[in-house]
Amino acid sequence: MIDSIRDSALYKIANPESIAIFGASNKYTAMGTGILSSIMQMGFEGRIYPVHPKEAVVQGHKAYSSVLDLPETPDLAIIVLPTLVVPEVVDECGQKGIGHAIVVSGGFSEVGDDGATLEKRLKDAAARHKIRFLGPNCIGVVNTHLKFNATFLPCEHPPGFIGMASQSGSFITQMFDYLGRYSLGFSTGFSVGNEASIDIVDCMEYLAHCPDTRVIGLYIESIRRGRKFIDTARRIMPQKPIVAYYVGGTEAGGRAGLSHTGALAGEDRIYDGVLKQSGVIRAHSIEELFDICWCLGTCPLPKGNRVVVQTHSGGPGAVAADACSRNGLELPAIEDGTKQKLAEYIPHTGTMNNPVDLTFTNRNLDYFVDLPKILLQDKNVDALLVYMMMPRGMILRVAESMGVAKEEAREAAVKFIKDQSTQMADAMRNSDKPWIGYSYYSMESDFIASLYKAGAPVMPGPNRAARALGAMGQYVEMRNKIISLN
Amino acid sequence: MEIINQAVAANQQALSEYQAKLVLAGYGICVTREKLAADRDAAVAAAREIGFPVVVKGSGANLMHKTESGVVFVNIADEQGIADAFETIAGRLGGNFKEVLIQEMVSGKRELVLGLHREPQFGPCVMLGLGGVLTELINDTAFRIAPFNETEAKDMAADLRSSEIFKAFRGEAAADMDKLAQSLCALGHIGMEQENIAEIDINPMIITPDGGLKAVDALVVLKGGSH
Numbered sequence: 001m002i003d004s005i006r007d008s009a010l011y012k013i014a015n016p017e018s019i020a021i022f023g024a025s026n027k028y029t030a031m032g033t034g035i036l037s038s039i040m041q042m043g044f045e046g047r048i049y050p051v052h053p054k055e056a057v058v059q060g061h062k063a064y065s066s067v068l069d070l071p072e073t074p075d076l077a078i079i080v081l082p083t084l085v086v087p088e089v090v091d092e093c094g095q096k097g098i099g100h101a102i103v104v105s106g107g108f109s110e111v112g113d114d115g116a117t118l119e120k121r122l123k124d125a126a127a128r129h130k131i132r133f134l135g136p137n138c139i140g141v142v143n144t145h146l147k148f149n150a151t152f153l154p155c156e157h158p159p160g161f162i163g164m165a166s167q168s169g170s171f172i173t174q175m176f177d178y179l180g181r182y183s184l185g186f187s188t189g190f191s192v193g194n195e196a197s198i199d200i201v202d203c204m205e206y207l208a209h210c211p212d213t214r215v216i217g218l219y220i221e222s223i224r225r226g227r228k229f230i231d232t233a234r235r236i237m238p239q240k241p242i243v244a245y246y247v248g249g250t251e252a253g254g255r256a257g258l259s260h261t262g263a264l265a266g267e268d269r270i271y272d273g274v275l276k277q278s279g280v281i282r283a284h285s286i287e288e289l290f291d292i293c294w295c296l297g298t299c300p301l302p303k304g305n306r307v308v309v310q311t312h313s314g315g316p317g318a319v320a321a322d323a324c325s326r327n328g329l330e331l332p333a334i335e336d337g338t339k340q341k342l343a344e345y346i347p348h349t350g351t352m353n354n355p356v357d358l359t360f361t362n363r364n365l366d367y368f369v370d371l372p373k374i375l376l377q378d379k380n381v382d383a384l385l386v387y388m389m390m391p392r393g394m395i396l397r398v399a400e401s402m403g404v405a406k407e408e409a410r411e412a413a414v415k416f417i418k419d420q421s422t423q424m425a426d427a428m429r430n431s432d433k434p435w436i437g438y439s440y441y442s443m444e445s446d447f448i449a450s451l452y453k454a455g456a457p458v459m460p461g462p463n464r465a466a467r468a469l470g471a472m473g474q475y476v477e478m479r480n481k482i483i484s485l486n
Numbered sequence: 487m488e489i490i491n492q493a494v495a496a497n498q499q500a501l502s503e504y505q506a507k508l509v510l511a512g513y514g515i516c517v518t519r520e521k522l523a524a525d526r527d528a529a530v531a532a533a534r535e536i537g538f539p540v541v542v543k544g545s546g547a548n549l550m551h552k553t554e555s556g557v558v559f560v561n562i563a564d565e566q567g568i569a570d571a572f573e574t575i576a577g578r579l580g581g582n583f584k585e586v587l588i589q590e591m592v593s594g595k596r597e598l599v600l601g602l603h604r605e606p607q608f609g610p611c612v613m614l615g616l617g618g619v620l621t622e623l624i625n626d627t628a629f630r631i632a633p634f635n636e637t638e639a640k641d642m643a644a645d646l647r648s649s650e651i652f653k654a655f656r657g658e659a660a661a662d663m664d665k666l667a668q669s670l671c672a673l674g675h676i677g678m679e680q681e682n683i684a685e686i687d688i689n690p691m692i693i694t695p696d697g698g699l700k701a702v703d704a705l706v707v708l709k710g711g712s713h
Contacts, residue, residue, distance in 0.1 A: 226608035230631060258500065258550060258707045259685040261601025261613050264627050270611060273629035276645070277638055481637060 001235050005209035009132035009198055012100040014143045014188050014206065016075035018047040019150075020067055020098065022089055023080030023105075024058055025050075031104065032080030033059070034152035035140060042149040049074055066092070073097040078140070078150055083107030086136065087121040094129025101126070102150060103135035109194050110137050123196050131197075138193025139169025142176075144185055145212045151191070160185025161297045162290070163213030165203030167192055171219045171286060181443060183452040184294055187212035201228050208236040214297040217289055218244040218280070226274070233278035238483050241296045241475050243281045245289040246271045279478040281471050288467060291459055295468040296475065298457050299434035304382040305473045306332045307466075308375045309355035311387040312367060317355035320385050320438065320462035327470030331355070332380040341374045368424040376433045383472075385465050388439040388458055390417060390447040417447045425454030434472060438465035487512065487680065494682050494708060498547040504587055505547070506706040509680075510688070513672040516665065517701040520589040526572050530565050532588040539563045542571035544579055545587040550705055555579075561591055592700050595658060596651050597690035598666075600701075602673045604684060605631070610677025612670055614642050616651070617690040624648075632674030639667035651693075659697035666699060682709045 002008050019039075023032025036050065036059055049070050050058035057063055064070055067077070067089070077093045079086055079101055086105050093101060108119035119136065126133055134141060140150040144159040153173040157180030166172050169191035179185050188210055190203045200218060207216045216236070223229045233242055248267045275282045283289035307329045311317030321331055331354045334342075339352045345366050346352060349359040356375065358367060368386075376384055392413050399409035428435045437458035443449045451458050459465035489505050501509065507517040519536050522545060523529035533540045544557030552558045556578055559571040568588070576583045599617035604610055608631045615627035628645035630638055640663055643649060652661040669691070676683060685707040692702050 223607055226605065226631065230608075259601060259603065259687040259705055260599060260621055260689055261687050262603045262685055263622065264599075264601070264613060264615060264625060265603055265605075265611065265629065269627055270605060270608075270629045273611075273642070273645070274608065274631055276641065277630050277634055481641070485635065485637060 001232060002205050002209065005206060005211075008206040008209065009100070009202055010134070010190065010206040012075040013102060013132075013134055013198075014141055014148070014190075014210075015146055016046055016100075016148070018049070018072060018074040019076045019078055020049045020051055020070060020074045020093070021078045021080070022051050022067075023078075025052055025055055026058060030080075031152055032078075035078060035080060035104065035150055036061075038149045038151055038154055041154055042144075043147040044149075045147065047072070047074070067096050067098070068092060070096065075100060077101040078104065080104040083115070083118055087118065087125045090122060090125040090131060090133070091128070094125065094131055099129075099131055101131055101133035101135075102138065102140050103133050103193070103196075104138060104140055105135075106137040108136045108196070119194065119196055126197055133197045134190065135193035136196060139173055139191035141191070142172065142186055142189045145187060151189075155186075156180055157185035158183065159187065159212065161187050161212065161214040162217050162293045163187045163207035163210055163215070164189040164217040164219070165192055165200045165207065166190065166219040167195075167200065167221045168219055169193070175286070175290070179290065181452075182290075182294065183455065184290065187214075195224055199224050201225050201232050204229075204232055204236060204242065208240055213240070215293045216240055216242045217293050218242065219286070219289070220244050220246045220271075221248055223271075223274070230274060230278045233280050234482050237279035237475075238479050241281065242279070243283055243289055243292045243296070243471070244275055245283045245286055246275065276478070279482045281475055281478075283471070288464070291464050291468040292471040295434065295436055295457050295459075295472055298429070298455060299436065299472065300432055301476050302382045302434050302469070302472055303476075305329050305470075306380055306382045307385055307469065308332070308334060308378065308381045308383075309385045309387070310358075310367075310371060310375060311355050312358040313387060313389070314357060314359075316387045316438075316440070316462060317357050320387065320466060321355055323463045323466035324385070324469075327466045328473060329383075329466060329470055334375070335378050335380055338374060338378040342371070345371055345374075368420055369427050372431075372435060373427065376431060376435065381433070383434045383469055384436070385462070385469065386435065386437050387462075388437045388448065388451070389441055390420065390445070391441070392417065392446055414446070418450055421447055421450035421456075422454055425451055425456040428456045434469065436465050436469055438462045490680060490682050490708070493547065496547075498708060499710075500547055500550055500708055501706040502545055502547045502549070503543065503552075503704055504545055506686075506704040507701065509676070509683075509706060510672075510686075510701055510704055513676055515669045515672050515688070515701055516699050517704070518589045518592060520587055522585050523572075523588055524585040526569055529572050529586055529588055530568050533562070533565070533568050536588060536590050539591040540568070541587075541589040541591055542568060542575065543587045543589065544575045544583070545585050546579075546582065548582070549579075550707075552703075589702075592692045592694060592702050594692040594694045594700075595656060596661070596693040598651075598693065598699075599627075599687065599689040600669060600673060600691050601688065602632075602677050602683070602686040604677070610674060612642075612673045612677065614646065614666075614670060616646065616648050621689060630670075630674075632677045634671065634674060636664070636667035636671055639670040642670060643667075658693070658695045661693045662697045662699060669699060683707070684709045
């Protein structure tokens with residue numbers, strides 16, 4: 001385990017001050033061109049040196065016909081060239097003194113024996129010059145806090161707190177839009193490709209030390225350095241949670257030998273054990289992975305598994321209670337003292353059992369700020385799930401029925417929604433117990449959109465909220481176990 | 487371990503059940519009381535010593551699936567039964583017959599399977615599952631990579647869908663979880679220390695009515711044995 005982020009082989013890859021890029025041109029269909037465009041589009045402030053055999057200028061940058069001609073030794077080489085020339089180019093980068101590279105080019109060990117031979121040549125060339133590289137066959141890296149997006153898709157989400165390492169490049173680049181929708185984002189994302197030089201364990205170590213990363217996400221198809229993975233994860237997880245989505249073989253009998261044990265040892269079951277003993281939370285979909293990262297990155301940790309559900313609609317409350325019970329969460333009875341405090345808020349149609357159901361209320365701010373605070377003061381309660389719904393149309397209707405003019409009502413509604421969501425997000429952020437919202441409404445609802453923008457975790461639906469909260473509980477349990485053993 | 491070295495030197499694919507139990511017992515795993523017997527009289531004497539009822543099994547390093555070969559007789563209650571079982575086993579194995587294993591009869595309604603195999607990326611890997619004849623069908627298993635400690639081993643037991651099996655059940659006591667955890671860790675140690683062992687099955691490991699654990703059948707496959 002490294003002591004500092006600067007000791008990581010990935011430091012210069014994720015934080016370069018200057019880059020050489022091979023394979024970018026003025027031809028807009030080339031992948032290298034796309035990567036250079038992404039780098040420029042996000043506003044990278046470092047120096048950029050395109051290397052191109054013919055072009056004098058590439059996308060406005062002076063180009064060089066050989067890396068040896070560059071006016072300085074850049075921190076990082078990004079190589080997006082035909083497979084066959086890659087080992088030679090890496091060798092030239094080494095001659096120039098470049099210590100780090102991203103090899104985007106594919107056609108190596110992933111395509112069979114000939115590719116594996118080429119990959120060996122690539123590794124040999126890198127080893128000769130002590131070059132550490134990401135890839136080959138990867139999609140690159142994004143460091144949103146440095147405005148450095150060396151992938152071929154534009155990254156428009158704000159700088160985020162999820163540090164991700166993925167064995168599929170798509171789960172970096174194609175998640176930009178997905179995360180942005182919830183005002184989430186990657187702090188740094190690594191596509192590891194064939195892991196010829198740098199693997200997912202190196203990425204975990206980097207992200208463990210990365211100050212912008214609050215939670216580490218992994219997409220895993222196969223772990224190469226198995227034992228190192230377990231040891232490293234166990235060392236990292238007490239300080240920073242790790243969430244992994246593993247997709248591999250589900251078939252039993254992959255290890256068939258002479259014993260029953262061999263026949264029963266399916267990869268999925270083995271990875272399940274590996275992740276558990278590593279203290280890594282296992283997600284079962286990409287959405288779930290990011291839900292859990294979202295809650296872990298924005299909420300305090302629960303002290304226990306007792307949840308109170310607050311709703312003003314029966315069905316969504318009942319569904320949340322059901323989802324809690326399937327995710328290892330309990331719904332305790334609330335204390336009498338809490339009931340007394342609630343009495344003035346809850347109409348005779350409501351219930352003070354758990355779920356606490358207000359039914360219809362015309363006191364919105366009570367619902368979104370005061371009531372949750374009262375419920376979270378209850379000693380029987382470790383966490384809160386709040387059902388959220390505030391369609392603008394409904395507020396407009398109320399305002400209009402009170403005789404407010406249409407245009408004025410619209411402005412008032414916008415302001416009302418903004419005030420409510422801001423106050424609620426503040427209360428959620430300042431709570432010392434986790435407080436997670438859930439809703440069937442989406443970004444289309446300006447109340448929900450505004451909560452996202454304020455950094456509040458509002459899960460799409462109660463099942464996802466209960467699962468994310470359950471996973472936070474699992475994290476606490478695993479952390480206690482691992483700390484007690486260290 | 488001497489038994490393993492000798493078996494490797496003799497080109498055995500696997501240890502005999504008797505040898506396997508010695509290895510397991512050497513690592514503190516609780517196994518059945520048992521004796522080898524090469525003739526009828528020795529078999530009867532062994533059964534008397536162990537106490538009826540007993541189990542009579544054909545014994546040999548190449549007998550990896552004894553039940554399928556029809557050389558396992560359980561719940562033998564008297565000397566005539568021993569004699570009959572001995573003759574039948576000798577007859578079925580013919581020229582391959584060498585000796586029988588006389589073993590205490592272990593009762594208990596709950597059967598576990600414990601195992602060890604090697605994972606290319608992770609190394610020795612220990613399994614715990616629901617045992618008995620439905621093991622593969624039910625496929626309720628948990629795995630951990632060795633080495634791990636007893637806390638982790640107990641976590642593994644909690645992972646089983648049927649983890650309720652460890653609680654008191656139909657007049658039988660709750661399983662001794664410390665003992666179970668120790669057995670799982672012991673398998674891990676074997677994996678770490680005995681490079682010549684490729685795979686181990688303990689199936690069944692019976693939870694006895696008093697909550698104890700006893701390895702009733704065991705298979706130790708040697709390196710090269712599983713190809």
